[in-house]
Amino acid sequence: MEIRxxxxxxxxxxxxxxxQACRSVGIHVPTxxxxxxxxxxxxxxxxxxxxxxxxxxxxxxxxKVTEGMEISTHSPRAMEARKLNVELLLAxxxxxxxxxxxxxxxxxxxxxxxxxxDSKRFVRTRKEHYAKDDSSLSLVRDPEKCILCxxxxxxxxxxxxxxxxxFSGRGLKTKVSVFLDQGLGNVVCTNCGQCALVCPTAAITxxxxxxxxxxxxxxxxxxxxxxxxPAVRVGIGExxxxxxxxxxxxxxxxxxxxxxxxxxxxxxFGADLTIxxxxxxxxxxxxxxxxxxxxxxxxxGWIKFIEHFYPALLGHLSTCKSPQQMFGAVAKxxxxxxxxxxxxxxxxxxxxxxxxxKYEARRPExxxxxxxxKETLNLREEDRFFDVDYSLTTRExxxxxxxxxxxxxxxxxxxFDSPLGESTGxxxxxxxxxxxMEAALRTAYELYTGKKLDNIDFRxxxxxxxxKEADVNLNGTILKVAVAHTLKNAGILLDQIKDGTSPYAFxxxxxxxxxxxxxxxxxxxxxxxxxxxxxxxxxxxxxxxQIRKSHENPEIARIYKDFLNEPLGEKSHHxxxxxxxxxxx
Amino acid sequence: METLAHVPVSGIILDEIIEKHRGKPGMLLTxxxxxxEKNPLKYLPGETLAEISKKMKIPYTQVYSVAxxxxxxxxxxxxxxxxxxxxxxACHTKGSKALLDDIAVILGFKRDEDDxxxxxxxxxxxxxxxxxxxxxxxxxxxxxxxxxxxxxxxxSQKLLNILDKLKRGKSRKKT
Numbered sequence: 076m077e078i079r080x081x082x083x084x085x086x087x088x089x090x091x092x093x094x095q096a097c098r099s100v101g102i103h104v105p106t107x108x109x110x111x112x113x114x115x116x117x118x119x120x121x122x123x124x125x126x127x128x129x130x131x132x133x134x135x136x137x138x139k140v141t142e143g144m145e146i147s148t149h150s151p152r153a154m155e156a157r158k159l160n161v162e163l164l165l166a167x168x169x170x171x172x173x174x175x176x177x178x179x180x181x182x183x184x185x186x187x188x189x190x191x192x193d194s195k196r197f198v199r200t201r202k203e204h205y206a207k208d209d210s211s212l213s214l215v216r217d218p219e220k221c222i223l224c225x226x227x228x229x230x231x232x233x234x235x236x237x238x239x240x241x242f243s244g245r246g247l248k249t250k251v252s253v254f255l256d257q258g259l260g261n262v263v264c265t266n267c268g269q270c271a272l273v274c275p276t277a278a279i280t281x282x283x284x285x286x287x288x289x290x291x292x293x294x295x296x297x298x299x300x301x302x303x304x305p306a307v308r309v310g311i312g313e314x315x316x317x318x319x320x321x322x323x324x325x326x327x328x329x330x331x332x333x334x335x336x337x338x339x340x341x342x343x344f345g346a347d348l349t350i351x352x353x354x355x356x357x358x359x360x361x362x363x364x365x366x367x368x369x370x371x372x373x374x375x376g377w378i379k380f381i382e383h384f385y386p387a388l389l390g391h392l393s394t395c396k397s398p399q400q401m402f403g404a405v406a407k408x409x410x411x412x413x414x415x416x417x418x419x420x421x422x423x424x425x426x427x428x429x430x431x432x433k434y435e436a437r438r439p440e441x442x443x444x445x446x447x448x449k450e451t452l453n454l455r456e457e458d459r460f461f462d463v464d465y466s467l468t469t470r471e472x473x474x475x476x477x478x479x480x481x482x483x484x485x486x487x488x489x490x491f492d493s494p495l496g497e498s499t500g501x502x503x504x505x506x507x508x509x510x511x512m513e514a515a516l517r518t519a520y521e522l523y524t525g526k527k528l529d530n531i532d533f534r535x536x537x538x539x540x541x542x543k544e545a546d547v548n549l550n551g552t553i554l555k556v557a558v559a560h561t562l563k564n565a566g567i568l569l570d571q572i573k574d575g576t577s578p579y580a581f582x583x584x585x586x587x588x589x590x591x592x593x594x595x596x597x598x599x600x601x602x603x604x605x606x607x608x609x610x611x612x613x614x615x616x617x618x619x620x621q622i623r624k625s626h627e628n629p630e631i632a633r634i635y636k637d638f639l640n641e642p643l644g645e646k647s648h649h650x651x652x653x654x655x656x657x658x659x660x
Numbered sequence: 661m662e663t664l665a666h667v668p669v670s671g672i673i674l675d676e677i678i679e680k681h682r683g684k685p686g687m688l689l690t691x692x693x694x695x696x697e698k699n700p701l702k703y704l705p706g707e708t709l710a711e712i713s714k715k716m717k718i719p720y721t722q723v724y725s726v727a728x729x730x731x732x733x734x735x736x737x738x739x740x741x742x743x744x745x746x747x748x749x750a751c752h753t754k755g756s757k758a759l760l761d762d763i764a765v766i767l768g769f770k771r772d773e774d775d776x777x778x779x780x781x782x783x784x785x786x787x788x789x790x791x792x793x794x795x796x797x798x799x800x801x802x803x804x805x806x807x808x809x810x811x812x813x814x815x816s817q818k819l820l821n822i823l824d825k826l827k828r829g830k831s832r833k834k835t
Contacts, residue, residue, distance in 0.1 A: 232719075238719035238720075238721050238722065239721065240721060241719075241721035241722060241724065241725045242725055243721075243724055243725050243728040243729075244728045244729065245728070245729045245730075245731075252721070252724065252725075252728075253721065254709075254710070254713075254720035254721050254723075254724050255706045255709070255724060262720070263720070660714065660720075
């Protein structure tokens with residue numbers, strides 16, 4: 076289609092919006108509320124352009140191009156209106172950028188600079204000052220910084236189908252609220268953090284534990300061990316200024332050592348352990364007529380979702396703890412015994428692409444190691460400790476690296492410590508949607524058939540399609556499996572179970588779009604293109620691993636020989652498995 | 661003043677009301693409206709909103725969003741009498757601000773000048789005072805609505821009489 080943009084004749088795709096048309100010819104019209112694949116509210120008025128013949132300026136994010144349209148993206152009128160709209164937003168927005176979590180990575184700050192806004196033109200119109208909402212264990216909301224773009228509402232409602240937040244009030248009193256304004260920690264929020272990922276400002280951020288981790292690192296009495304989730308190695312590089320999806324496993328390990336962690340371990344060890352337990356659990360359920368389909372339980376946002384919205388289906392969840400929690404429990408029991416370190420002196424820090432992991436680490440039942448040691452060490456209730464002490468997001472780790480001045484890109488590649496740093500390709504792919512399924516199939520196939528699996532790449536469960544299906548032939552027995560990412564897609568599979576029409580034996584659910592690599596704790600921005608690059612790096616690492624099946628991890632074999640005895644055994648039951656809570660709606 | 665115990669509308673009545681409006685366009689609005697009317701304190705307590713949400717299978721936040729958007733809905737208990745002063749342009753030029761100030765003096769409360777949508781309920785729970793942007797009765801401005809009845813060309817004396825009568829319990833016009 077031929078149109079004119081800024082007096083130049085250009086060819087653009089039919090049916091696209093003005094914004095997309097401009098983008099396709101190299102003009103970036105600024106926006107605040109519009110976010111590809113997430114929201115198109117046309118509420119901010121920043122993307123206005125002048126169209127010949129139109130009575131008023133039009134919002135380029137929602138207006139489609141028509142044949143012969145004459146668009147001016149930076150006519151004086153458009154520029155003035157755009158600037159004015161941002162100046163109006165700044166009237167009620169705090170000006171404390173220096174001490175803001177998003178300083179340097181804020182779309183509003185960036186836009187004010189880009190548009191050359193050099194003074195505060197309008198006085199504050201809202202009399203009321205909103206308090207921060209820190210009732211959640213994972214997220215902090217600061218309504219003062221909210222510009223009402225509606226991205227968080229869109230992602231929570233349309234992508235996750237949770238609808239924990241929505242607009243309340245009207246006019247000047249409009250704000251993003253939870254039901255009855257009773258605090259994010261007291262409602263159906265799953266802590267997925269997708270809202271924090273799409274927020275243009277710091278109105279929603281993770282609840283930081285950076286200062287507590289520094290304090291632990293500086294305490295000479297503590298042995299501070301760190302575990303890193305698979306998706307962090309393909310995200311942290313971005314936050315340190317490297318290209319999207321950079322695979323930086325070795326540099327990350329080196330950097331963590333330089334931060335002062337005593338041991339740098341890998342959540343992937345926990346992931347391999349999860350697969351061995353979960354694979355056995357699946358086979359046990361199949362052989363003994365247990366509840367099917369069995370659904371994975373690694374993603375804590377998903378766990379809280381099913382607890383709230385489908386409590387009757389909790390029996391379908393695998394009882395396996397997530398890799399983060401398995402790791403924590405094992406670090407403070409198996410590793411403590413092996414090294415003779417008092418478990419009370421071990422601080423387990425996890426680096427996660429996730430905000431919900433903070434909540435998971437504080438679930439009351441996640442104190443397996445404390446229960447394990449209670450009698451032996453004569454522990455009282457006030458000595459109680461959690462298996463995982465602090466869970467940081469990828470973004471928080473980047474903050475720590477920056478604080479130290481470590482030049483991340485110049486770090487050498489180093490190896491994880493042994494034994495809890497040993498892992499396989501199967502564990503790496505936990506970071507992508509479909510990865511847990513593929514890893515489980517690699518192990519379940521060999522456990523079930525007793526035969527060696529030659530082609531270990533289950534490509535049908537890879538990729539970013541909302542729901543993926545596969546039939547797996549286990550020696551003539553067909554295992555039907557499904558993989559869903561985002562809670563909306565999970566809901567579709569749960570409704571099938573509810574209706575009795577689910578054909579599957581095994582389902583993987585990941586809370587966030589793309590799986591953990593698109594998690595709510597990952598670097599900002601995270602979008603479809605960036606998720607693709609991170610996934611490519613994850614599967615690259617899998618391919619280049621020597622061992623690619625969880626049950627072949629020699630350290631996993633060792634922990635069963637020396638400590639756990641057998642999968643689903645007595646010790647596993649106490650340390651590696653859990654139960655769920657009917658929260659209801 | 662949260663001294664009054666909350667009085668939720670019973671589940672049976674809720675069911676009836678919801679059933680009556682089910683499937684009709686704008687059913688949430690009409691349901692909320694009728695449920696509020698059924699409440700003796702003319703408001704929608706949190707647990708009622710939660711019940712409505714569950715029974716109608718509409719997310720909590722959406723119900724809350726609607727209930728907070730329309731000034732018609734009250735989330736706090738209302739006084740026995742509701743006085744609504746019009747603050748539209750016509751009424752303003754004919755002195756509605758002075759009327760509002762008078763009411764504040766008569767009933768003894770302090771008005772927030774900047775808050776155009778504030779609602780105030782007297783400690784004895786007799787009066788709730790509100791403002792509205794326009795009643796559409798500009799020809800008879802200034803107008804004040806008392807318990808659903810619009811009083812035209814109101815002046816201070818007239819207003820004093822109305823409030824006095826209500827205080828003495830003599831006039832209880834209800835629509």
